[in-house]
Amino acid sequence: MSARYLPYILILPVTLFLCIFFLYPFVLVAQQAFSTGNGFTLDNFRNVTGHWKFPISLKNTLLLAAAVVPVQVVLALLMATMVSRMKKGRDMVLYIWTIPLGISDLAAGIIWLAIFEQSGFLNSMLSGLGVIDKPANLLTYQNPWIVFVAIALAEIWRATAIMLVILVAGIGLIPREYYEAAEVFGASPWKRFMRITLPLLRPSLSTALVIRVILAFEVFAVVQAIGGTLFPVLMSETFNYQFELLNGGAAAAIALIILAISIGFTVMILRLLRVPKGATI
Amino acid sequence: MTTVATDVAPPDARKAGRYVYGAAVFLLCAWVLVPLYFLLINTLSSPESVNTFPKAFIPEFDLGSLLFFASFAGMLDALKNSILVALLTMVLSIVVGAPAGYALSRFEFRGKELFRMLILLTRAFPLPLLALPLAVMFIRTGLDDTVIGLAMVHTTLAVPFAVLITFSLFSGIPLELEEAAWTLGCTRLTAFTKVVLPLILPGITASAIFAFVISWNEVFAAAVLTIENRTLTAFLLTNLETSPLHLKFAGGFILVVPALIFIFAVRKYLFAMWGIANR
Numbered sequence: 001m002s003a004r005y006l007p008y009i010l011i012l013p014v015t016l017f018l019c020i021f022f023l024y025p026f027v028l029v030a031q032q033a034f035s036t037g038n039g040f041t042l043d044n045f046r047n048v049t050g051h052w053k054f055p056i057s058l059k060n061t062l063l064l065a066a067a068v069v070p071v072q073v074v075l076a077l078l079m080a081t082m083v084s085r086m087k088k089g090r091d092m093v094l095y096i097w098t099i100p101l102g103i104s105d106l107a108a109g110i111i112w113l114a115i116f117e118q119s120g121f122l123n124s125m126l127s128g129l130g131v132i133d134k135p136a137n138l139l140t141y142q143n144p145w146i147v148f149v150a151i152a153l154a155e156i157w158r159a160t161a162i163m164l165v166i167l168v169a170g171i172g173l174i175p176r177e178y179y180e181a182a183e184v185f186g187a188s189p190w191k192r193f194m195r196i197t198l199p200l201l202r203p204s205l206s207t208a209l210v211i212r213v214i215l216a217f218e219v220f221a222v223v224q225a226i227g228g229t230l231f232p233v234l235m236s237e238t239f240n241y242q243f244e245l246l247n248g249g250a251a252a253a254i255a256l257i258i259l260a261i262s263i264g265f266t267v268m269i270l271r272l273l274r275v276p277k278g279a280t281i
Numbered sequence: 282m283t284t285v286a287t288d289v290a291p292p293d294a295r296k297a298g299r300y301v302y303g304a305a306v307f308l309l310c311a312w313v314l315v316p317l318y319f320l321l322i323n324t325l326s327s328p329e330s331v332n333t334f335p336k337a338f339i340p341e342f343d344l345g346s347l348l349f350f351a352s353f354a355g356m357l358d359a360l361k362n363s364i365l366v367a368l369l370t371m372v373l374s375i376v377v378g379a380p381a382g383y384a385l386s387r388f389e390f391r392g393k394e395l396f397r398m399l400i401l402l403t404r405a406f407p408l409p410l411l412a413l414p415l416a417v418m419f420i421r422t423g424l425d426d427t428v429i430g431l432a433m434v435h436t437t438l439a440v441p442f443a444v445l446i447t448f449s450l451f452s453g454i455p456l457e458l459e460e461a462a463w464t465l466g467c468t469r470l471t472a473f474t475k476v477v478l479p480l481i482l483p484g485i486t487a488s489a490i491f492a493f494v495i496s497w498n499e500v501f502a503a504a505v506l507t508i509e510n511r512t513l514t515a516f517l518l519t520n521l522e523t524s525p526l527h528l529k530f531a532g533g534f535i536l537v538v539p540a541l542i543f544i545f546a547v548r549k550y551l552f553a554m555w556g557i558a559n560r
Contacts, residue, residue, distance in 0.1 A: 006469075010384035011396055013377045014440060021411070021437040022403055028414030082306060095548050096310045099317070102540030104498030106514050110533030111320045117526065121319050124335035135335075157316060169552045211404060218407045221500040221514070224521055225529075235501070242413060242505060255410040262407050 029259075032252035044253035048241075057232040064148070064233070065216035068155045072212060073205075075156070076163035081193060084171050094168070101161040109225025112154035113139075116146070116226065139226065147227045154222045159215055163208040170204025171197065206273035213269065214262050234258050317537065324534035328527040350531035353524075359516035360535065362428060363497060366512055369432035370496035371489045374439040375447075379485065382447025387456065403441045411437070412502035419506065426508050434502050439492035446488040446550070450481045487550035490543045497539060 036043050048054060083094055100108065115121045116138050123135040138146045174197065182192045198205075220235035234254060241251035322338065323331050327345035330337070350356055381400075385393065412434060416425065424430035454477055462472035503515040511519070517532045524532075544551075 007384040007388035007390040007393075010380040010388075014381040014444060015396065015399070017377055017433075017437065017440060018399060018403065021415070021433060022406075022408075025411040025414045025418075028418065029411065032414055032417075078305075079309060082302065082309075086306075091548070093306060093310060095545060096313055098548065098551060099313055099541060099544060101551070102494050102498070102544035104500060104514060104536055104540070106500050106518055107498075107533045107536040107540075110517075110529050111316045111537075114319050114323050114530055114533075115316065119332055119336065119526075121336055121338075124338075127335050157312070165551050172552065214404075214407055218409060218501075221518060224518060228522060238410070238413070239501070239504070242416075248413070248417070251413055255413055258407055258410060 029252045029255055032249055033256045036249055044249040045257075048237075048250050048253045048257070053232055053237060057234050057237045060231055061217060061219065061233045061235075064152060064155065064219060065213065067148075067152050068159075069209070069212055069216055071156055072160045072163055073209070075160050076167050076208065079160070079164050080167040080171055081197065083168055097164055098161045100158045101165065103158060104221070105158060105219070106221035106225060108154050108158035109222040112150055112157070112222075113226050116150040139230065141230055144230070147230050150226050151219075151223055151231060154226060155216070155219065158222065159212060162215070163212055166204050166208040166211070167201065170201050173204075174200045202273050206269055209269045209273070210266050213265050217258055217262050217265075320530060320534055320537065323527070323530040326527075328525070331527040331530060332525075346527040346531045347534075350528060350535065353528060355511070355516060356513075356532075359511045359513045362507075362510050363513040365428045366432045366435060366503075367493045367496040369429065370435040370439055371493045373432060373436040374443040374492040375485060375489050377436065378440045378443030378488075379447045381444045382449075383451050385444070385448045386451035400441045400444050403437070408438050409499065409501035409505075412505040415502075416505055425506065426510050428510060431503060431506050431512065432496070434506060435496035435499055436492075438499065438502075439495045442495070443488050443492060446491070447481075447485065450484040450488075451477070454480055484550060487547040490547050494540055494543050498536070 033044050034040055034042070079097055083090060083097075086093065103111075113120070118135050118137045118139075122138070123132070126132045127135065139150065140147075178196050178200070179192055182196060187195065218235055219233055220239070223231050223233050223236060235258065238251050238254045238258070241247045241254065322336070322340045324346055325340035325342050325344075326337075327341070327343040328349055329345075330341065330343070331346060381396075384390075385397070415434060419425040419427075419430050424433070458476055458480075459472050462476045463469070467475060498514065500514045500518055503512045504518050507515050513532065513536060517524075517529065517536075521529070
């Protein structure tokens with residue numbers, strides 16, 4: 001076996017795999033979305049976007065992302081800077097903070113259901129403190145805001161860890177000398193954060209944001225576990241079309257819409273946080 | 282907890298700052314742990330007390346809920362399927378991904394950048410959606426509703442990580458080591474198995490575990506692609522509306538436990554993985 005061909009042989013399995021299970025399905029999903037059996041058509045899209053639930057689920061998905069992602073960015077940045085200055089107990093604290101990384105969205109939804117359900121821990125605490133006399137049913141359609149807050153909290157709880165890991169890794173790559181120099185010139189911790197950490201963290205920040213925002217548009221199991229049908233999102237609509245209504249074309253159409261939104265946001269984030277060429281660490 | 286006492290007494294403002302810092306670290310730890318503790322209480326309570334009000338804040342160590350979970354029709358099969366799919370995903374993603382990681386770290390070849398792009402591209406897409414068209418493809422090929430079919434889809438989710446992680450691991454091992462082995466009479470293959478492999482085995486294990494967790498936690502594709510042979514996540518999801526609370530909580534608990542252990546096992550590698558995967 002000649003060494004010239006060896007690298008190609010080594011990457012062949014992954015390439016084949018991704019072609020069959022990543023690129024090809026894209027062609028298929030587009031095909032499915034743009035046809036109803038006889039040729040090219042936009043019927044599926046008209047069908048889907050014309051449904052009364054579509055604007056609601058689109059609004060819910062975007063609203064949830066808008067509420068959750070900024071909180072997570074701030075929280076993850078805060079946690080990452082706190083960890084970077086830590087001497088004792090760093091490993092322990094990092095382990096605890098990254099626990100949610102291994103927890104599935106379904107389990108996270110169930111965990112927060114345990115807090116917000118009628119006989120759950122929030123009601124128990126409130127009645128223990130004497131705020132309420134009997135448990136209120138919080139997760140109903142009369143309380144859309146509580147449902148929203150419960151889902152948002154579960155999302156923040158679950159998916160901040162992924163940003164934290166990326167940011168901690170990114171901070172680890174920033175040379176110590178910059179901080180030492182800044183300290184010599186008397187820069188306050190806040191100034192050091194604003195002038196050194198944030199700008200040099202840009203590549204990690206954009207990776208973290210891209211991954212997080214895409215996850216936010218994929219939100220599904222958390223919502224199902226806490227809100228059920230009370231809080232329709234795009235992904236649950238896809239699921240409904242596929243299973244309840246057995247309309248594969250419509251499901252594919254929504255899938256393409258989610259895809260388009262995700263790509264749009266990815267491009268936007270990469271543009272906004274672009275690192276100028278030659279300005280790497 | 283993390284406020285370190287130093288031998289030089291700091292001024293008062295500094296001291297106050299340290300207390301705020303320590304308190305913030307403590308609060309953020311509690312923010313992660315307390316919800317998990319609530320789930321633990323619910324799991325270790327009898328089905329009756331899970332549904333009563335108000336809740337006790339200490340577990341009563343009753344196995345009723347877990348026994349109910351184990352005896353629920355189809356649940357143990359789902360658990361078995363989940364484990365099988367995750368194990369297969371683990372093996373597949375390493376077998377398929379590691380050679381590519383090695384190639385990226387050791388060779389300069391034409392198309393390398395294109396290949397890296399393809400790998401990175403997979404992370405910029407909501408992959409579970411691909412389960413929809415695959416459902417049709419699988420019915421045609423007879424892979425629908427099988428453990429192996431789902432494992433292949435989960436491998437697609439896990440393999441980009443496997444490639445990037447193994448790439449960073451192999452890059453950490455100097456080529457000189459391999460070259461020394463070649464001069465001492467090893468072939469490329471034996472140098473790899475005798476010198477490189479033992480060195481990176483722990484890292485490979487970590488990335489395998491990561492693949493396991495990705496598969497174990499995946500909900501959407503699992504729910505779309507299985508009907509009879511549900512995995513645990515798919516089974517719980519499709520029965521959410523009808524299942525009683527204690528079943529949900531016990532199920533959630535079973536989902537969480539392996540994840541806790543595995544994240545603990547790979548914690549050393551988590552940051553190395555992402556540090557490289559960033560660039």
